[in-house]
Amino acid sequence: MNPVAIFRHSISEGPGYFATVLDRHGIPWRLIKTDESEPVPADPGNFSGLAFMGGPMSVNDDLPWIAPVFALIRDAVAADVPVIGHCLGGQLIAKALGGTVSRSPVKEIGWGAVDVVASGTAHKWLGAIESFESFHWHGETFTIPPGAERIASSQHCANQMYALGPHLGMQCHVEMTPELIAAWCRDWAKEVSDLAQHSSSVQTPEKMLDRVEDKVRGLNATADRIYSEWIKGL
Numbered sequence: 001m002n003p004v005a006i007f008r009h010s011i012s013e014g015p016g017y018f019a020t021v022l023d024r025h026g027i028p029w030r031l032i033k034t035d036e037s038e039p040v041p042a043d044p045g046n047f048s049g050l051a052f053m054g055g056p057m058s059v060n061d062d063l064p065w066i067a068p069v070f071a072l073i074r075d076a077v078a079a080d081v082p083v084i085g086h087c088l089g090g091q092l093i094a095k096a097l098g099g100t101v102s103r104s105p106v107k108e109i110g111w112g113a114v115d116v117v118a119s120g121t122a123h124k125w126l127g128a129i130e131s132f133e134s135f136h137w138h139g140e141t142f143t144i145p146p147g148a149e150r151i152a153s154s155q156h157c158a159n160q161m162y163a164l165g166p167h168l169g170m171q172c173h174v175e176m177t178p179e180l181i182a183a184w185c186r187d188w189a190k191e192v193s194d195l196a197q198h199s200s201s202v203q204t205p206e207k208m209l210d211r212v213e214d215k216v217r218g219l220n221a222t223a224d225r226i227y228s229e230w231i232k233g234l
Helices: 017-024 066-078 088-096 120-126 178-187 189-196 205-209 212-231
Strands: 004-008 029-033 049-052 083-086 101-116 131-142 149-154 161-164 167-170
Touching (some): 049 066, 066 088, 083 088, 088 161, 101 189, 178 189, 178 205
8 A cells, every 4th residue: 555645734733633543554654744845745545544643734825845745635636536634734725726715714723522513424534423522722613615515613613524425624733642732832922821811712732631531531532533534435
């Protein structure tokens, strides 16, 4: 099997639990570090799937790797190579396929419920899950790209997840581990603490780290369901 290409856009936003699931299934993967100016591959046919992780930048920024990523995503979808996106990754896929990405009415940072739409497509990806507590860290949001279907939403973000055949875009972070959450809380502690004083959609680092092991364990169970469905398309 060709490897899954995992695109990292920031050194602190690696594949996390997604890589754990791939390893558990014996699926090879290759990390492509756009944050270190590693070139974006031109041919999606060299990979069994493409995965895009998060990042602090905007898909609307004029960065050298963004246009090649858009082209790669479009070529992958045309060739039925499964793609999956987490937060920034979900925004990249949405914009590449004709959606838009813009500033969200509020920043959504911390733990919060994601509600699953009652539909056949949502059931395919999430089974009997009706709602789950996910981790969030975003200030922008995507529209659902043409032909795709929204399958999940949250109180602060209507478009949390969409599916298009074997392809999945997410605004939420289902790939989190306790280590990743601790690193983000450490790196952005002051900014987030200041925001939390003025917005109910932003949690303090202390709140995000409270019972983090238990919360991540529950999130991992949801991620297992999502990733197992995506893997079927490889």
